[in-house]
Structures are given as structure tokens and as C-alpha cells.
Amino acid sequence: MQKIETSHLTIGGYFGLELPPGSEYYTHLIRLNTGRNALEYILREKGYKKIYIPYFTCDVLLEPIQKLNIPYQFYSIDDHLEPIIDFEIEPDAVFLYTNYFGIKQHAVKCLSTKITNLIIDNSQAFFSEPLPGIDTFYSCRKFFGVADGAYLQIKKKSTKKYAVDSSVNRFSHLIKNIDLGVQQGYSDYVKNNKDLENNPIRIMSPLTRKILAGVNYAECARIRKRNFNFLHKHLKEYNLFKFNFPEEYSPMVYPFLSNNKQLKLHLIQHNIYVATYWPNVFKWTDTRMYENYLARCIVPLPIDHRYSLHDMLYILNTLRTFL
Ligand SMILES: Cc1ncc(COP(=O)(O)O)c(C=O)c1O
Incomplete structure (x- = not known):
């Protein structure tokens, strides 16, 4: 008979937080x-x-x-x-x-x-x-x-x-x-x-x-890709950051570069939370440096798996007056 390791097994008692079973994305790292x-x-x-x-x-x-x-x-x-x-x-x-x-x-x-x-x-x-x-x-x-x-x-x-x-x-x-x-x-x-x-x-x-x-990685990657491509299609002509985007990537955010100083505040006032990458760059650089400009003017638009195309449209419409 196969020996079953029981040293840390408990049976009965209260439940732990219910999370779906599954497998991590990087099992070999x-x-x-x-x-x-x-x-x-x-x-x-x-x-x-x-x-x-x-x-x-x-x-x-x-x-x-x-x-x-x-x-x-x-x-x-x-x-x-x-x-x-x-x-x-x-x-x-x-x-x-x-x-x-x-x-x-x-x-x-x-x-x-x-x-x-x-x-x-x-x-x-x-x-x-x-x-x-x-x-x-x-x-x-x-x-x-x-x-x-x-x-x-x-x-x-x-x-x-x-x-x-x-x-x-x-x-x-x-x-x-x-x-x-x-x-x-x-x-x-x-x-x-x-x-x-x-x-x-x-x-x-x-x-x-x-x-x-428990994360559904295939779905998370698919939605990020879709949302990113959607924003890129509509924003690339206005985006001062020019890049070639291979459509198979599932990025973190959509990096929209704009010289409009009011844009971030406007988005935040409309409940679109955009971070600053990274506040410390202002300490490390002076205003003539490209990194300083990036930290000031990159608007990282959320594209993650929480959001539908409807949400992306809301972002676009909120941005529209600034384009
Ligand atoms: C680019 C980058 N690398 C590394 C880290 C560090 O990651 P962690 O917070 O897991 O230490 C961060 C942020 O925290 C980051 O923005």
C-alpha cells in the first residue's frame, strides 16, 4: 500500500479563504x-x-x-x-x-x-x-x-x-x-x-x-493585450512616445506621453488612477534630462484584466478633450 505523508495534515476544523485551485505561471522559477x-x-x-x-x-x-x-x-x-x-x-x-x-x-x-x-x-x-x-x-x-x-x-x-x-x-x-x-x-x-x-x-x-x-493567466494576458491594442489604435497618433508594438505582448499599462500638464490631474478627477513612474526620478535627475521629462509626462493608462472595452472607451472619452 502507498504510504501517505500525514505529518502536517489536519482534518476538519474551520475553512481557509476559498481560492480556486490551479497552477502558477512560472513553476520552474x-x-x-x-x-x-x-x-x-x-x-x-x-x-x-x-x-x-x-x-x-x-x-x-x-x-x-x-x-x-x-x-x-x-x-x-x-x-x-x-x-x-x-x-x-x-x-x-x-x-x-x-x-x-x-x-x-x-x-x-x-x-x-x-x-x-x-x-x-x-x-x-x-x-x-x-x-x-x-x-x-x-x-x-x-x-x-x-x-x-x-x-x-x-x-x-x-x-x-x-x-x-x-x-x-x-x-x-x-x-x-x-x-x-x-x-x-x-x-x-x-x-x-x-x-x-x-x-x-x-x-x-x-x-x-x-x-x-488561482489566477487565470490566459485570460489575464488576453484582456491586457486586447485593451492595450484598443488604446494604441486610438491614441498612437496623439502619443508622443512612438513605439512599434508587437501585438502578442501583454503589457502592464499603456504609456501615453503627453506634454499637457493638466492631463494626469484631469484623469484622477474622473476616477482614472494613473501612477507616476517614479517620483524618485525627480531627485536623481534635473529638468533637462529625458528621464525627468518621462517621469513628468508619461501617463500610464490602466489596461489590466479588471477592465472591459467599455472601460477603455471611458478612458478615451475622458482623454478626448486633451487630444
Ligand atoms: C521597475 C521596478 N523594479 C522593481 C521593483 C521592486 O519590486 P518589489 O516591490 O516587489 O520589491 C519595482 C517596484 O517596487 C519597480 O517599479
Whole structure:
């Protein structure tokens, strides 16, 4: 008779939160607590002596770099959001590139053939598969209703046994969003984001993993693609950011570049919440720099699986007076 492992099995008692069964999108990658800790994992395992990071990124990436005391140097990007590499990358240094908005997979492929020590930040590109042999990380909360969680592809796995994370104390905004609405959960969202700062590397929590296993990925990817293509069709002639968009991508947001200073406020006043990527860029750059302009003028329009074409039409109509 087959032996059944029963050591942590309990039978009966109360139910846990009912979540659909299923399978995660990346079953073969390392599961960690956050994107920034995935970067820390890479830096620890590879022992790089220096890192190049873009001016145009989120400052939480500095957490692991400063923790490990690794010298860093900023680099600039051009108007295709691609790196301007007019310097020598030292053999013991690493170059980090962000797959911006989830639409730069082609640039990622080109860089992978040119740069030996490369890290791809796919935090904005959940549906872009990692390239073979390229250290790549993902942050799950930018795409799905989870409090944390990251995936990491790296060849050199750590022999260290990391503790397992728990998300239970930073989960409140997700359930308030459902029961009370987005606004009521917002202060918890801010507090719970703060709670992600300066944590050690941990293994993804069982709660986050369970939620991620229940996501219908095919449907999420399909809706993102459809919504993005719809907005692009109607907005590309007005969008100051010119890009070729392969229709098979499922990006994070639609990046609409506009010189109109009132646009973001106008959208927010009409309940279309658009983020600023990233407020720290204003500290790192001056107003003459392209990154500073991007941080000011990129309007990231939501296109995710929560929204129908009807919602996209609402966005278009709200924008229309500014076109
Ligand atoms: C581009 C980018 N990379 C990495 C991160 C870090 O991800 P996490 O919050 O999971 O550490 C963020 C935001 O937090 C980000 O915007």
C-alpha cells in the first residue's frame, strides 16, 4: 500500500479563504518575497563589484545595492527607452535593464546578445518569458491582487536555506478593496507597501503562492493585450512616445506621453488612477534630462484584466478633450 505523508495534515476544523485551485505561471522559477530581494539574491550569488542602473527606475532597487555596499552608476535611456551605453562595462560589473511597461522584450533580446553580465528587471513585464541563461526577476503585485511575491530565474542557485515569508499582516488593502472599495483600502495599501521595505530575502509566502496559483493567466494576458491594442489604435497618433508594438505582448499599462500638464490631474478627477513612474526620478535627475521629462509626462493608462472595452472607451472619452 502507498504510504501517505500525514505529518502536517489536519482534518476538519474551520475553512481557509476559498481560492480556486490551479497552477502558477512560472513553476520552474525561484519563488521569493519581493523583486528587490530577488535582485539581492542575484547580487549575492554572482558577487558583482559594481552595478549600472537606469535613472528611470524605482528607488527601492537601491535597497539591496546599498545593503551589500556595491558601488552603482546611473545610465541614461533614449526616446525608445533603450540604454545609451557610451561607457565600458567592467568585467566584474553588471548591467540592469528594465523591460519598461512590458513592451521592451525586443530590446531585452538585443542586450542579451551584447552584454555579458546582464540582469533583466521584468517587474513591469510579467508575461515576458525569461531568456535562457539571463538572470531575470519579476514582481507579482504589479500585475495581480497579491501583497508581495517575486519570481527569479538564475542559474547559480543559493545553497542557503531562506525562511518562508508571511503576508498576513500586509494583506488588508486587498480585502478592503473588495469589501469597502478602492479608496477605503488606500491608506492600508500605502502602509503595506512600506512594510515591504528593508526585509531580508525570504521564500514567497504560502498565501501569495496560493493566490497566484488561482489566477487565470490566459485570460489575464488576453484582456491586457486586447485593451492595450484598443488604446494604441486610438491614441498612437496623439502619443508622443512612438513605439512599434508587437501585438502578442501583454503589457502592464499603456504609456501615453503627453506634454499637457493638466492631463494626469484631469484623469484622477474622473476616477482614472494613473501612477507616476517614479517620483524618485525627480531627485536623481534635473529638468533637462529625458528621464525627468518621462517621469513628468508619461501617463500610464490602466489596461489590466479588471477592465472591459467599455472601460477603455471611458478612458478615451475622458482623454478626448486633451487630444
Ligand atoms: C521597475 C521596478 N523594479 C522593481 C521593483 C521592486 O519590486 P518589489 O516591490 O516587489 O520589491 C519595482 C517596484 O517596487 C519597480 O517599479
